[in-house]
Amino acid sequence: MKLTKKEKIELYEHMYRIRSFEEQCILLSRKGLIGGSLHLYIGEEAVAAGAISVLRPDDYIASTHRGHGHCIAKGANMGRMFAELLGKEAGYNRGRGGSMHIADVGLRVLGANGIVAAGIPIATGAALAVKYQGGDQVVLSFFGDGASNNGAFHEGVNFAASWKLPVVYICENNQYAITMSIKNACALHTLSDRAAGYGIPGVCVDGNDVVAVREAAVEAIKRARNGDGPSFIECQTYRWLGHHLGDDGKYRPPEEVRYWKEERDPIATFAKKMLEENVLTQKKLDEVHKTIDEEIAAAVQFAQDSEPASVERLLEDLYYSPAQA
Amino acid sequence: MRKILYREAVQEAIREEMRRDPTVFLMGEDVGTRGGSYKATQGLQEEFGEAPRVYNTPISELGIIGLALGAGLAGLKPIAEIMYIDFSTLAMDQIVNQCAKFRFMTGGQAIVPVVIRTQGGAGRGIAAQHSQSLEAWYAHVPGLKVVMPSTPYDCKGLLKSAIRDLNPIMFIEHKLLYLTEGEIPEEEYTVPLGVADVKREGTDVTIIAWSKMVLHALEAAEELAKDGISVEVVDPRTISPLDLDTIINSVKKTNRALVVHEACRTGGFGGEVTSLIMERAFDYLDAPVKRITGLDTPIPYAFHLENAVIPHTEDIVKGVRELL
Numbered sequence: 342m343k344l345t346k347k348e349k350i351e352l353y354e355h356m357y358r359i360r361s362f363e364e365q366c367i368l369l370s371r372k373g374l375i376g377g378s379l380h381l382y383i384g385e386e387a388v389a390a391g392a393i394s395v396l397r398p399d400d401y402i403a404s405t406h407r408g409h410g411h412c413i414a415k416g417a418n419m420g421r422m423f424a425e426l427l428g429k430e431a432g433y434n435r436g437r438g439g440s441m442h443i444a445d446v447g448l449r450v451l452g453a454n455g456i457v458a459a460g461i462p463i464a465t466g467a468a469l470a471v472k473y474q475g476g477d478q479v480v481l482s483f484f485g486d487g488a489s490n491n492g493a494f495h496e497g498v499n500f501a502a503s504w505k506l507p508v509v510y511i512c513e514n515n516q517y518a519i520t521m522s523i524k525n526a527c528a529l530h531t532l533s534d535r536a537a538g539y540g541i542p543g544v545c546v547d548g549n550d551v552v553a554v555r556e557a558a559v560e561a562i563k564r565a566r567n568g569d570g571p572s573f574i575e576c577q578t579y580r581w582l583g584h585h586l587g588d589d590g591k592y593r594p595p596e597e598v599r600y601w602k603e604e605r606d607p608i609a610t611f612a613k614k615m616l617e618e619n620v621l622t623q624k625k626l627d628e629v630h631k632t633i634d635e636e637i638a639a640a641v642q643f644a645q646d647s648e649p650a651s652v653e654r655l656l657e658d659l660y661y662s663p664a665q666a
Numbered sequence: 667m668r669k670i671l672y673r674e675a676v677q678e679a680i681r682e683e684m685r686r687d688p689t690v691f692l693m694g695e696d697v698g699t700r701g702g703s704y705k706a707t708q709g710l711q712e713e714f715g716e717a718p719r720v721y722n723t724p725i726s727e728l729g730i731i732g733l734a735l736g737a738g739l740a741g742l743k744p745i746a747e748i749m750y751i752d753f754s755t756l757a758m759d760q761i762v763n764q765c766a767k768f769r770f771m772t773g774g775q776a777i778v779p780v781v782i783r784t785q786g787g788a789g790r791g792i793a794a795q796h797s798q799s800l801e802a803w804y805a806h807v808p809g810l811k812v813v814m815p816s817t818p819y820d821c822k823g824l825l826k827s828a829i830r831d832l833n834p835i836m837f838i839e840h841k842l843l844y845l846t847e848g849e850i851p852e853e854e855y856t857v858p859l860g861v862a863d864v865k866r867e868g869t870d871v872t873i874i875a876w877s878k879m880v881l882h883a884l885e886a887a888e889e890l891a892k893d894g895i896s897v898e899v900v901d902p903r904t905i906s907p908l909d910l911d912t913i914i915n916s917v918k919k920t921n922r923a924l925v926v927h928e929a930c931r932t933g934g935f936g937g938e939v940t941s942l943i944m945e946r947a948f949d950y951l952d953a954p955v956k957r958i959t960g961l962d963t964p965i966p967y968a969f970h971l972e973n974a975v976i977p978h979t980e981d982i983v984k985g986v987r988e989l990l
Contacts, residue, residue: 401740435773446775451739456763462729463764466736466744473691473718473742493759496729503724504717658774659809661832 344552346620348394352551353615354629355390356608359410361637362419366409366426366440369641370586375426377439382410384549384581387607388513389414391554392481392574395562401449401471401480403464406441407513407580408453411483417445419637423644431643436650437658451480457518458484458491461510465497468506468571479565480508481558487518489532498571502539505570509561512575513548519584520592536573548576549607579605667851673844675818676706676783679825680745682854684714687743690829693721693730694747694783703749704785704844727753731760734780735768735834743779745829751786751838752795765834766809779832783825785839787878787928788976794964797972799877799929804836805906805938811835811859812906816880818848820903823857831859840878862909864916868898871986872916874939875926876902879977883926886982897986905935913939914946921952922989928976931959958985 344352363381370379382389389410393402396415404411412422417433425432425443433443444452451467454460464482471478488494489512501508512532516523529535536543542564546553554576561572579601583590590598615621621629670678684690692710694702698720701708711720723730727748734744748754754761761782768776788797804812811833815821821839828835865880866887875883880901887897900916902908917923923943925936940955961975 403736433773433775434771437773438771442771444772444775446739446772451736452768452772452776454764456759459732459759459764462732462760463736463739465729466733466738467740468736469718469733470737470740470742473737493728493732496724496726497732499724500726500729500733658770658772660811661769661777 349615349620350629352390352394352555353608353611354633355394355414356386356551356611357630358633358636359386359389359413360608361633362413362422363409365423365637365641367586369423369426376428377441379440379586380407380584381580381582381586382407384601384607385513385515385578386410387551387554387611388511388548388576388578389483391551392511392558394555395558396481397478399449400478401451401464401467403451403460403467403480403482404453405460405483405485405488406453406455406457407485408443409440412443412445412450412453415445415448415450417443417448417450419640420643423640424647427644427647428650429644429647430650431647432650435658458488458493460484461488461494461497462500465501465506465508468501468508469504471507472504477566478507479562482508482510484510484512485518486512486514486516486523486532487521487526489535490526498539498541498573501571502541505568507565507568508571509558509565510571510573512573514575514577515580517580517584517593519588531575533573533575541571541573543573543575545575545577548578549605549610551607551611667849669847670818670850671844672818672821672839672846672848673704673706675822675850676825676839677709679822679829680707680710681713683826683829684710684719689741690743690745691719691721692745692747693723693734695723695725695749697747698722702747704841706839706844707747727756728760731757731765731780731782734782735760735765735778738778738780739768739776743829745781745783748782748784750796751784751800752798754782754784754800761804761810761836762807766807769833770809777832778834780834781828781837782835783837783839785841787840787842788965788972789842791967791969791972793967797965799927799960801836801838801905802929802933802935805935809834810906811904813837813859813904814876815839815903816843816877816901818846819850820857820863822850823855824859824903826856827859830856838877843878846881857903859904860907860909862900862902862912864898864912865901866897866899868896868920870896870920871922871924871989872898872900872913872920873924873926873982873986874900874902874913876905877928879926879928882977882979882982885979886986889979889983890986895986895990910942910946913943917943917947918950921950923951923955924958924982924985924989925955926958926977926982928960930962931957932962934959953989956985956989958982
């Protein structure tokens with residue numbers, strides 16, 4: 342299905358918003374305002390933007406430790422995201438989660454997750470609930486190349502395949518599990534070949550081409566919504582930075598890093614294409630940037646102006662009690 | 667009062683809650699027509715049908731708990747069976763890192779209404795990987811509740827409460843209790859989580875025991891009564907949350923405490939109960955708190971070896987006499 346100009350611009354906006362959010366994260370971290378680990382998504386924005394653009398608001402996603410992009414693409418409030426990173430009461434997790442655990446249950450974001458591959462069975466369980474309730478929602482389960490080597494991946498995908506659950510497994514193959522190259526961690530040339538082992542469709546797409554990701558997601562989501570079961574999409578991509586902020590990533594060949602940053606940037610490539618195809622003018626593009634930059638600045642300001650997370654109320658979320666309902 | 671078996675108490679609790687609430691469902695290995703390895707879910711698939719109400723799952727413990735969590739987050743109330751508590755080690759990430767922490771990590775957004783039913787304990791000659799008592803591990807994880815019923819009455823009432831509770835719960839049955847019989851009312855009832863039960867009143871010594879060890883403690887109390895020794899038996903029923911007040915009130919009355927569990931000693935929950943008694947009732951104690959526990963060893967196969975590892979009624983009798 343051909344994308345309209347508006348849809349293309351929206352895809353671009355999502356990618357640019359994710360990148361700008363994370364660039365602010367780097368600045369805030371350097372100022373000492375963000376603690377813990379930041380696993381940045383810079384370079385991989387086309388996957389979240391492309392796949393999540395196909396979803397309805399009542400669909401679910403389950404994310405990873407590198408999850409800012411997924412949350413933003415699903416429509417999470419960036420002010421509350423920044424507030425979480427800054428340890429504020431207004432943060433999504435009221436300062437209890439941080440970068441690796443941002444969740445918006447109301448938006449059907451079933452959490453980023455600090456344990457690699459753990460979100461896969463959880464996403465599959467949400468898909469079980471959808472089928473149980475007779476709904477037609479779908480669940481997108483995001484994870485990396487490293488997670489596809491973990492037992493939780495096998496167990497989750499096998500369940501979904503056996504029971505034809507409405508879930509789409511989206512493998513963001515950024516080629517490294519911290520320092521471990523996927524070439525040394527798996528004998529397959531393309532990870533989408535794993536799908537055959539479960540009897541489900543698997544495709545491999547250019548994960549830095551937002552339109553290609555979206556097209557693959559459209560097919561897989563249609564299949565899931567129709568009750569035909571899960572699919573596997575491998576998105577080949579690259580993280581520009583180290584595993585987390587502070588990891589220099591120098592275990593990767595410099596030429597390889599240069600290639601992905603300079604020749605395969607999903608955002609710059611798509612901007613160039615849109616300009617060439619007259620989807621928008623440079624002036625309109627500048628306006629898009631300005632609007633999002635202002636949005637991000639306001640979100641940072643909201644977070645900085647918010648109250649620190651309350652120590653007095655720290656334990657109240659440990660157990661659910663009917664009094665809280 | 668009618669009498670039913672402990673395993674029938676499990677069946678009745680699940681059946682009643684599944685009839686009452688269409689979002690309650692059961693999943694686990696062989697929970698369907700086989701009724702589970704100890705027949706605790708027998709007849710449920712016949713009544714409620716196969717998927718979606720009663721799912722037989724692949725041998726996939728991590729997947730079972732992960733799916734239960736995901737289904738719980740999306741509005742269902744799963745009862746996930748792990749056939750043996752020994753196999754819960756395969757699902758540790760989903761139990762400990764995910765279910766237990768999800769509500770807290772999300773700042774209170776998430777509700778995790780997952781009941782993990784499993785069974786532990788020795789006594790069937792099935793050795794080190796099918797006989798453990800691992801309750802202390804789970805009691806050590808904030809965010810979980812841990813239930814250890816000793817009688818059919820408690821089992822049914824506690825399981826119904828667990829299914830209605832919107833927190834992740836380890837519901838740990840004992841494989842040698844499934845064929846024990848107990849009185850149970852015709853009418854519906856529940857037993858609240860976090861409330862201990864004084865199974866026998868006494869004045870000389872308090873025994874704190876849970877799961878199958880409650881039965882041995884009661885036998886020991888009967889034996890000691892012949893010598894004029896009056897034993898009070900407190901069954902906490904849930905070790906997390908723990909009804910400490912009932913334990914402390916009893917110890918303040920008897921001035922002596924014996925903690926009994928089948929699990930091995932080091933790092934066992936008995937150490938926690940002992941410390942709490944020291945902290946809260948030290949001035950009332952006429953003797954140091956004593957523990958009778960399993961030995962610090964894997965459970966062996968041969969019956970006479972297995973018997974040498976776990977506590978028996980006579981060990982408890984001896985322990986009480988040493989306290990006096």
